[in-house]
Amino acid sequence: xxxxxxxxxxxxxSLDRAIKVAAERTNFDRQEVIRAGVIHTLKITxxxxxxxxxxxxxxxVGGATVDGVTRKELFRLAAESRLITDVENWFKYHxxxxxxxxxxxxxxxxEIFALAAPFAIDARKLLQVLEQRND
Numbered sequence: 628x629x630x631x632x633x634x635x636x637x638x639x640x641s642l643d644r645a646i647k648v649a650a651e652r653t654n655f656d657r658q659e660v661i662r663a664g665v666i667h668t669l670k671i672t673x674x675x676x677x678x679x680x681x682x683x684x685x686x687x688v689g690g691a692t693v694d695g696v697t698r699k700e701l702f703r704l705a706a707e708s709r710l711i712t713d714v715e716n717w718f719k720y721h722x723x724x725x726x727x728x729x730x731x732x733x734x735x736x737x738e739i740f741a742l743a744a745p746f747a748i749d750a751r752k753l754l755q756v757l758e759q760r761n762d
Contacts, residue, residue, distance in 0.1 A: 638672040
């Protein structure tokens, strides 16, 4: 049974749009609000990424293999199954997602925001792989 990837696709599209808007020149207050929106959208998209990785692995590798694994182990399994290519990037995205609770700290927010564009590329790649292998 194929996975319904529509929510994942919407999240990736939304993140791409948010990053595009954030690149536009605007005043400081607007930029701060837009940056917060990008970080929030990154968080949502990240959650869908790992959940769809897990669902695909459960269906195609076996639930027992995936059941109870840590996020790092999940990313390693996803790389072994060629869903993702750079496990270390996904470790960084996971750490950034965990830091989203601290986005009131301007330095942490800037670090997370800086990962948004590379994350969006990797999330889009994951979506494409899942679409191709969704049988």
